[in-house]
C-alpha cells in the first residue's frame with residue numbers, strides 16, 4: 575500500500591487532535607482512565623505503524639555485512655582491535671544493491687557510547703548521514719532505524735505530554751544548556767509550558783529586552799518518518815520532547831496572551847550559528863583534558879561520551895535542517 579505525503583500529514587493532524595483532547599481528559603480524570611488511554615495509544619501506534627510499514631527504511635537482510643575499511647572512512651576505532659560492539663555494528667549492518675551500506679542506528683550509538691569507535695569528522699559527515707546518506711568510496715552510507723526504536727520514540731513523545739520528568743527547572747541543564755545565556759525552552763515539559771511562560775513574562779523587568787530559545791522540529795518531519803527517531807534521540811531528561819509537541823506560533827501566542835503587555839521584538843532562525851557553537855562546545859568537552867576530567871568525575875565516562883555525541887548530533891540535526899533553533903526577543907511594555 576502506498577499513501578501520499580498529504581494523507582500522512584492529515585493522519586498526523588488527526589492524531590494530534592485526538593491526543594490534545596486526551597491530554598485534556600487526563601488532567602481531569604483518574605488513573606484507571608490513564609491506563610486505558612495508554613493501552614489505546616499502544617493499539618493505535620501498532621496499527622498505524624503496520625499501516626505505514628511502506629515507509630520503513632530497512633535493508634534487505636539477505637545482503638552481506640560491509641567491509642571494515644569502508645566504515646573506517648567515517649568511524650575511527652579507538653584501539654587497534656575492533657571491540658565487541660564494533661563487531662556487532664558490522665554484523666548488524668548490510669550492503670544492499672546500488673552500493674548502499676545500511677548502518678543500524680542503535681548499534682552505531684551503542685558502539686560510540688561504549689567507546690569502541692569515534693566519529694572521524696562529525697561536522698563533515700554527520701549532517702549528511704542524519705539527513706539522508708553520506709558518500710564514502712562510491713558507496714552511500716545510510717542509517718536504518720529498527721521498528722522497535724521508532725515505536726519507542728513515538729510513544730515516548732506522546733506520553734511525555736502527560737508527565738513531567740521531575741527535574742527542577744533550575745538544575746535541568748545539560749553541558750550545552752549553560753553555554754548560552756538565554757533561557758532555553760528545551761528543558762520545559764509540555765505540561766508546564768504555559769506556567770513557565772507566564773512566570774517568565776511576569777518576572778522580566780519592564781522595558782528590558784529578554785530573549786529565549788526554542789527548538790522545533792522541521793515542519794515536514796512526520797512522526798512516522800524514520801528520521802523522527804534519529805531527531806528525537808537526545809530529547810530525554812533533562813531535556814524534554816517539547817520540540818516535537820509545540821510550534822513557534824504556539825509559543826508566540828502564549829507570549830502574546832500575557833495581558834497584552836508583551837511586545838515580541840524579533841524572531842530569528844539561529845540554526846546555523848547555534849550549530850556552530852554546539853560543534854565548538856562539543857569539541858571543547860571532548861578534547862580539552864581539564865574540562866573532560868571535570869565532567870567525567872561529576873558524571874561518568876559513559877555519561878561523558880554520551881554528552882559528546884549529543885553535542886555533535888544536535889548540531890548536525892540543525893545543519894541538516896531536521897531541527898530549527900529560534901531566538902525570540904521580547905519586552906514588557
Ligand SMILES: *[C@@H]1O[C@H](CO)[C@@H](O)[C@H](O)[C@H]1NC(C)=O
Pocket residue numbers: 843844845846895898
Ligand atoms: C532556518 O535556517 C536554516 C539555515 O539557514 C534553514 O535551512 C531553514 O530552512 C530555516 N528554517 C525556517 C523554518 O526558516
Ligand SMILES: *[C@@H]1O[C@H](CO)[C@@H](O)[C@H](O)[C@H]1NC(C)=O
Pocket residue numbers: 694695696853856857858860861882886
Ligand atoms: C577533537 O579533536 C579531534 C582532532 O582535532 C577532531 O577530529 C574531533 O572532531 C574533535 N572532537 C569533537 C567532538 O569535535
